[in-house]
Amino acid sequence: MSTTDESTSTAPPAPGAPAAGPAPGDETPDAVPFLLRGPRLAGLPVAVYLVGAAVVLAAALTGNLPDSLLSGFAVTMLCGGLLMAVGQQVPVLRDYGLPTILCTFVPAILLFVGVFPQTAATVVNSFVEDSGFLDFLVITIIAGSILGMPRALLLKAGPRFAVPLLGCLALTFLLVGALGAALGFGFVQGILFVAAPIMAGGLGLGAVPMSQMYAAATGGTADAFMGQLMSAVVLANILCILIAGVYNGLGKREKQLFVGFNGHGQLMRVQRRDIRLDTASRRDGATFVALGQGLLIAGLLFVFGQLLGGLLPLLHPYAWTIIAAAVVKIAGLLPAQLEESSTNWGEMATTLFVPALLVAVSLTYIDIGEVLAAVSSPLFLVLTAATVVIATLTSGLLGWLVKFYFVEAAITPGLVMADTGGSGDVSVLSAANRMHLMPFAALTNRLGGAVVLFLTSLIAPLLATTL
Numbered sequence: 153m154s155t156t157d158e159s160t161s162t163a164p165p166a167p168g169a170p171a172a173g174p175a176p177g178d179e180t181p182d183a184v185p186f187l188l189r190g191p192r193l194a195g196l197p198v199a200v201y202l203v204g205a206a207v208v209l210a211a212a213l214t215g216n217l218p219d220s221l222l223s224g225f226a227v228t229m230l231c232g233g234l235l236m237a238v239g240q241q242v243p244v245l246r247d248y249g250l251p252t253i254l255c256t257f258v259p260a261i262l263l264f265v266g267v268f269p270q271t272a273a274t275v276v277n278s279f280v281e282d283s284g285f286l287d288f289l290v291i292t293i294i295a296g297s298i299l300g301m302p303r304a305l306l307l308k309a310g311p312r313f314a315v316p317l318l319g320c321l322a323l324t325f326l327l328v329g330a331l332g333a334a335l336g337f338g339f340v341q342g343i344l345f346v347a348a349p350i351m352a353g354g355l356g357l358g359a360v361p362m363s364q365m366y367a368a369a370t371g372g373t374a375d376a377f378m379g380q381l382m383s384a385v386v387l388a389n390i391l392c393i394l395i396a397g398v399y400n401g402l403g404k405r406e407k408q409l410f411v412g413f414n415g416h417g418q419l420m421r422v423q424r425r426d427i428r429l430d431t432a433s434r435r436d437g438a439t440f441v442a443l444g445q446g447l448l449i450a451g452l453l454f455v456f457g458q459l460l461g462g463l464l465p466l467l468h469p470y471a472w473t474i475i476a477a478a479v480v481k482i483a484g485l486l487p488a489q490l491e492e493s494s495t496n497w498g499e500m501a502t503t504l505f506v507p508a509l510l511v512a513v514s515l516t517y518i519d520i521g522e523v524l525a526a527v528s529s530p531l532f533l534v535l536t537a538a539t540v541v542i543a544t545l546t547s548g549l550l551g552w553l554v555k556f557y558f559v560e561a562a563i564t565p566g567l568v569m570a571d572t573g574g575s576g577d578v579s580v581l582s583a584a585n586r587m588h589l590m591p592f593a594a595l596t597n598r599l600g601g602a603v604v605l606f607l608t609s610l611i612a613p614l615l616a617t618t619l
Contacts, residue, residue, distance in 0.1 A: 296498015
């Protein structure tokens with residue numbers, strides 16, 4: 153973020169990156185105190201970071217950490233900045249999503265073993281569940297990405313997107329069911345206990361309603377099914393993040409594995425080079441007023457989506473928000489300057505807050521105990537891994553057939569359909585270094601998840617005859 157004055161324009165350093173040299177007009181290095189020089193953590197000099205971390209830790213250990221929005225930012229940004237910096241220091245693995253993996257799982261592991269202060273974890277949980285930090289960041293990314301897209305991309309990619317989305321869903325159900333039958337797990341059980349909860353795109357359309365469906369079909373209780381369904385979702389999310397990191401690492405190679413393999417973030421393969429179809433454009437800076445405009449536009453789109461979701465509950469509010477943003481973009485209802493403001497705000501929020509959100513998701517949604525229980529069954533582990541692999545490969549192939557790049561189509565709708573929804577999307581797209589695909593990821597979760605839930609409702613009655 154910067155002002156438009158070129159004499160003071162600087163880009164915020166990446167977490168863990170060495171401090172940039174002084175810009176014209178800044179103090180000379182000799183005038184900067186020794187403790188404020190050198191590398192940075194979470195954008196702060198190491199000395200300042202350590203003091204801040206000590207203050208937050210002392211507040212948490214003494215029970216004086218306030219349960220507020222600012223405390224949530226402080227805890228998650230400090231943790232995320234440190235873990236991102238550590239991950240960035242590891243050669244090779246940093247290109248395969250290690251920083252994202254550390255942010256996603258280390259806090260949950262520390263909480264599980266009792267090292268992470270419970271007071272701080274409670275504050276973070278409130279930060280996500282009550283303060284709406286997840287909605288804040290996801291909607292910001294959606295608004296900035298859609299309004300920053302060329303209209304041609306929305307018009308060309310939208311209709312074709314249904315092919316990899318529905319195709320990979322159908323093939324994953326059939327192939328995982330067949331594999332379950334071959335391994336003695338059962339065709340229907342393979343679909344309902346593994347493929348369906350994983351492919352539902354989140355807990356809201358997955359484990360929670362499915363456990364109730366299965367209880368109604370069998371005469372049992374929802375709790376009897378919840379553990380297994382949750383284990384499948386959590387384990388699949390881990391695999392999605394790891395595979396996304398692999399895709400990102402492969403993208404660092406200059407040589408394509410085959411024609412149309414990797415778009416390096418660009419979604420569609422096209423022959424006409426006179427039409428610009430880049431998924432997102434990068435900008436060097438924005439005024440503070442422009443960033444405020446971007447925040448306001450994201451907030452208005454969010455409220456509008458919630459309004460339509462309440463009046464027309466056929467679609468999730470996220471889906472209505474995506475549709476509203478697409479209509480605004482295609483119809484040209486906003487001046488170009490406001491579209492750019494939205495994109496700049498989205499990029500700034502992504503740069504600053506994604507590590508914080510990963511930490512928040514780790515502490516709020518990931519239960520290491522459930523993960524350990526899931527990996528204790530080899531057969532269940534094989535079926536879960538097969539679901540994710542089949543989803544990403546079939547999505548990539550079908551997307552490639554309709555002129556998408558294989559990697560981008562394999563990530564969305566493939567991997568993001570198999571993760572845990574909004575929080576999983578952030579982790580997967582961050583590991584793949586393709587956060588600008590968030591609108592397509594969110595659309596995948598909401599529309600694809602609704603299709604999965606409908607199909608599951610049709611198959612669930614078969615459980616009574618197979619258990």
